[in-house]
Amino acid sequence: MVKGKAKWEMDDKVIAHVRKNDDGTWASPQLLSEHLENTARLSEIYAVRFHSGEWGKVAGLAHDAGKGRLLWQNYIRQKSGFYNDNEYIEGKLGKVTHAIHGAVLVEKLFGKACGRFLAYCIAGHHAGLPDWSSAEGAGQSSLQFQETQVKDLEKIDTSIIEKIQAAKLKPPLWKFSKGLDVSLWIRMLYSCLVDADFLDTESYMNESQADIRGGYCSIPELLERYNQFTKHLDTIAEDSRVNKIRRDIRKKCIQAAHEPQGIFSLSVPTGGGKTLSSLAFGLEHAKKHNLDRIIYVIPYTSIIEQNADVFRLVVGEDQVVEHHSSLDEDTSTLKSRLATENWDAPIIVTTSVQFFESLFAAKSSRCRKSHNIVNSVVILDEAQLVPIEYLNPILEVMQLLVEHYHVTFVISTATQPAFGERIVAGQSFKGLKKINEIMGNNDDVKELYDSLKRVHVQLPDDIHTLSTWEEIAKDLKQYDQVLCIVSDRKSCRELYRLMPEGTYHLSALMCGQHRSEVIKEIKEKLKNQEPVRVISTQLVEAGVDFDFPVVYRALAGLDSIVQAAGRCNREGKLSKMGKVVVFNPPRKAPIGILRKAAETTLSIFSSGYDDPLEQSKFEKYFSELYWKANSLDSMGIVSLLSPDYQECGINFRTAAERFKLIDDSIQKTILIRYGESDKWIDLLKAQGPERWLMRKLQRYTVNVYNDDFNLLLRQGSIEEIQPNIFALTTNFVYSKDIGLLVDETFYNPEHFII
Numbered sequence: 001m002v003k004g005k006a007k008w009e010m011d012d013k014v015i016a017h018v019r020k021n022d023d024g025t026w027a028s029p030q031l032l033s034e035h036l037e038n039t040a041r042l043s044e045i046y047a048v049r050f051h052s053g054e055w056g057k058v059a060g061l062a063h064d065a066g067k068g069r070l071l072w073q074n075y076i077r078q079k080s081g082f083y084n085d086n087e088y089i090e091g092k093l094g095k096v097t098h099a100i101h102g103a104v105l106v107e108k109l110f111g112k113a114c115g116r117f118l119a120y121c122i123a124g125h126h127a128g129l130p131d132w133s134s135a136e137g138a139g140q141s142s143l144q145f146q147e148t149q150v151k152d153l154e155k156i157d158t159s160i161i162e163k164i165q166a167a168k169l170k171p172p173l174w175k176f177s178k179g180l181d182v183s184l185w186i187r188m189l190y191s192c193l194v195d196a197d198f199l200d201t202e203s204y205m206n207e208s209q210a211d212i213r214g215g216y217c218s219i220p221e222l223l224e225r226y227n228q229f230t231k232h233l234d235t236i237a238e239d240s241r242v243n244k245i246r247r248d249i250r251k252k253c254i255q256a257a258h259e260p261q262g263i264f265s266l267s268v269p270t271g272g273g274k275t276l277s278s279l280a281f282g283l284e285h286a287k288k289h290n291l292d293r294i295i296y297v298i299p300y301t302s303i304i305e306q307n308a309d310v311f312r313l314v315v316g317e318d319q320v321v322e323h324h325s326s327l328d329e330d331t332s333t334l335k336s337r338l339a340t341e342n343w344d345a346p347i348i349v350t351t352s353v354q355f356f357e358s359l360f361a362a363k364s365s366r367c368r369k370s371h372n373i374v375n376s377v378v379i380l381d382e383a384q385l386v387p388i389e390y391l392n393p394i395l396e397v398m399q400l401l402v403e404h405y406h407v408t409f410v411i412s413t414a415t416q417p418a419f420g421e422r423i424v425a426g427q428s429f430k431g432l433k434k435i436n437e438i439m440g441n442n443d444d445v446k447e448l449y450d451s452l453k454r455v456h457v458q459l460p461d462d463i464h465t466l467s468t469w470e471e472i473a474k475d476l477k478q479y480d481q482v483l484c485i486v487s488d489r490k491s492c493r494e495l496y497r498l499m500p501e502g503t504y505h506l507s508a509l510m511c512g513q514h515r516s517e518v519i520k521e522i523k524e525k526l527k528n529q530e531p532v533r534v535i536s537t538q539l540v541e542a543g544v545d546f547d548f549p550v551v552y553r554a555l556a557g558l559d560s561i562v563q564a565a566g567r568c569n570r571e572g573k574l575s576k577m578g579k580v581v582v583f584n585p586p587r588k589a590p591i592g593i594l595r596k597a598a599e600t601t602l603s604i605f606s607s608g609y610d611d612p613l614e615q616s617k618f619e620k621y622f623s624e625l626y627w628k629a630n631s632l633d634s635m636g637i638v639s640l641l642s643p644d645y646q647e648c649g650i651n652f653r654t655a656a657e658r659f660k661l662i663d664d665s666i667q668k669t670i671l672i673r674y675g676e677s678d679k680w681i682d683l684l685k686a687q688g689p690e691r692w693l694m695r696k697l698q699r700y701t702v703n704v705y706n707d708d709f710n711l712l713l714r715q716g717s718i719e720e721i722q723p724n725i726f727a728l729t730t731n732f733v734y735s736k737d738i739g740l741l742v743d744e745t746f747y748n749p750e751h752f753i754i
Contacts (some may be wrong), residue, residue: 014068014157018082019205026082030204032068036061036160038203040524042196047189049374050405051625055118058106058167059193063122063131065164066101068157099123100146101156105164107147114169116648117154117182118142121190123674125197127654128363129190132644138247141653146265148542164373174404180396181404183641183650184359188405189372198368205748216346219291222315229314242572245451246273247316249439256286256438264436267445267615269452270566274381275307278412279314281438282377285408292375295348297355299385300542306379308349315698321345323354339436343369352386353661360637362656371402381409382542384417384559387661388593388626389634395431396418396638411435414566418622429626442616447506454569455551455578457561457612469584473498475581476552484552485564487589487598491554493738496535506536510739511672513699519544523610540567545569549578554585557597558604561612582612593629600625635659668709671716671727672700685721708742 016035020155021027040060063328066072075096076082103123107115124130127219144421176182184287192632217225230250237243249272256264257280266281268274298307311320323343355378361367380386382680397440401407412418421431439445460467471716473495476482486492489507495506502668504522506515519540525532526547538556541563547570553561560581569578589598601612604621635658640651671681677700684693704712709726712718717733728734733741 015076015082015181016064016067017201017204018076018080019390029082030297032064032157033159035200035204036163036198038066039063039193039196040199042199043192044191044464046196046371046374049189049371052185052189053188054167054169054191056196057108058164058169059118059121061160061167061580062102062106063103063193064098064102064119064196065124065156065160066098068160069098069155071099071155071333072096072098079711088222099125099127100150103143105152105156105161109161112648115460117186118189119147120186120205120650120652121193124190124652125193125364128364129187129367129656131653132647132649133649139306144647154577165557172404179391179638180641181400182643182648182650184278184397184400185404186650187359187652188371188374190364191367194364197372198341199314216344217316217319219283219286219293219346222319225286225315226280226283230280236316240572242271242452242454245448246277246745249273249448249526250277250280252440253281253438254284256436257281258288259436261285261289261402261406261408261411262434262436263398264411266410266438266441267416267448268412268414269449270414270449270563271454271570271572272414272452273309274412274414274734276314278381278410279311279381281410282379285377289406289408290375291377291406292341293346293348293372293377293641295343295350295355295373295376295647296381297350297352297378298354298381300539306542313348317348319345320347320349321678323350324699341365341368343372352380353605355654356386356390356394356658356661358643360393360656360659362653366656373407375407376406377410379412381752382410382563383411383413383419383675384415384622385542388418388629389631390637390659391626391629391659392430392633393637393641393659399432410438413559415562415618416558416622418619422623438513446615449613452572453577453582453613454572454574455565455613457565457580457582457601459582459605459610459612460584461726463555463602465584466586469495472552472583472585476533479533479550480552481526481533481548482552483534483536483546483548483567484554484704485536485540485560485567486554487538487560487594488583488587489537491585491587492535492537496738499533499535503533503535504530505738506534506540508706509738509742510703511674511677511701513677514672514674514736514739515539516699522546538563547573549574550581551578552581552583554587554589555582555598556600557594557625558601558612558617560597560603563602565613578660593625596628597625600628628677636735666707667703668726669701669703670712670740671697671711671721671725672702672740673731674700674730674734681721681727684725686725689722689725704739704740704742712742 013029014032015029016032017030019027023373040057042690044053044057047053100123106118106122109115110118119711120129120143123146124684127141130146132642133142133144136280139315169256172185176185180708234247253266264281265279266274266278278293285291286294296307296311308322321343358366359371359373367390374460402409419432420435421433423431437445440447469491472484476484478501484495486495489509492505504518506518510518522532522534523546536544538560541560545566546567548568551564551568553564565580568580590596600621603624604617606674609617637655637659640655640658643650671677671684673681677697680693680697680700684697709718713726717729719729721727735741
């Protein structure tokens, strides 16, 4: 209860934030009017890029309007200790909300039709975008419920209300379509608001950190660096047929970059130099259309580091930002870590999980960067790996980004997925409206694939006949250098055990640091022409630039077979064609989309096709695979985010919870005791998690299914070292050859020999 005149009324300071100086004295508070105006200005600048500047401005002016109440002003003074003068406050205040008051205010001022769009953003600018109602389980966090709790709207400072009321809101330049159009627009406005709020708050609370942001080269400057690099590269590169083709590909990318913005495909066989060529397109296209950045989206973290290193070599160490879970605190600067928060660097390298989940997220930290996707070139590397069960919402958002947010997409892969809209089995497939192939027409693409053909694929006489692991092992032993790829961890281990000593094993049951060390050894042996045999899961099929003379591949999706072939005779240096052998393994691919992919390939082979590398087959393969999928929106994301126009009801939070490209509910993460990780795990156990420490330990994690996790836990092989953080108790269950031992006899008697 407030007693007498409140302190803030007496000194006439309506404040937003307070902080102490380094010497412990109070700094001048940030006035609420100053924070609202600064946030509104930044949010408007961001939203102007998609013709919604006034909406961004109003969101900024209203987001903290609830702080302009006497109750909240007393709350911040008591909570922070500001002035430390409690004679004006009677009783202790609990948590006092403020976000929902601004949300209710904009609905009151602009009506439900316009105000509710902004209400989602304002109500969730700290807690995350809410669901409208509690129907999906949101309960008291729903916007509908929160609005019923606001009783003191009239107590907001009138000067704040007047500024908001003066705004003139107009619809965006386009007419909203059904589906995800409205929810994506709201999320973009939310992103503008959240980033603006964070940045202005940071400029007051941590000025030295704010000063580190920005200062990157312009796109034309980066393009000049790229041109200098490739000019030098061309002078020192071997004048081989493959390198000549790579230069031609790069030239076509540069030419295509001058086309209008839209959706492009880059169909280039594995080993054709897509990484540098796509960067050429991105920089040239960004310069031509005055775009802000290139975002490189990659399916696996194992490839990100490799590609990011290439980009740094080309344009400079400080111009490229990696954003993924395996980022090592020691190898990234404070500036790059700040840039991952909002993607304000000119070149971003990130994962498919990070990119797409951000576009369907609800949390402020995940959505903050989304507005910086606007006005950019997005290169989807190995795009065929986009999860099929989320394909409908992903493609719809991609199309909307192109139509309304000045985004150009490049779908870059050797096996182009069938993303174009079409009729399949009499049903409409709502894909992408127009895809422009950078390499030219179908004949041009076929000619390119033929020119880069470096392997011959050998199929079994009868594709339906199963081979035993003993038969495959016998075949593999004939070769000094051979790679064999299978579709699951168990098969990988069974085959590995039948191979001679010295054979390498690669799977995701080895932590990232372990895999990196093994891959480095394998590459060194290949380079030195030493004998090297490798049994691997499909983790090597994208981005691991092995160059084996012989590759075996267990029957899988057509795209996987093509990717496996890309690890064979990669540089075209063999005197004859490389050899790729496809076999039908004794164990089927894991149930789900991997098995359906293998069955679709089997169907195509059975119908008379005998060359998996024939480029014209890819569309047939993917079309059939998509048709076989149980659903292209298995979690009902589109319906959750399609507004109920009576209430503008959108279930942002529920959709975000369901949109998980990696289902973390069926697996657990374990910290592995390998190499130097022992000291980091012990430090974590003793002192608790810190951001730098958890980033460092990302290189020493393995994900296991819940059944395996529970078995390890019952046997005492893992322990909970911090709440919900588990680590190995012993290295007995981690092999230097094959990684974490699941489904194994854990206690080898040899461990107890003295």
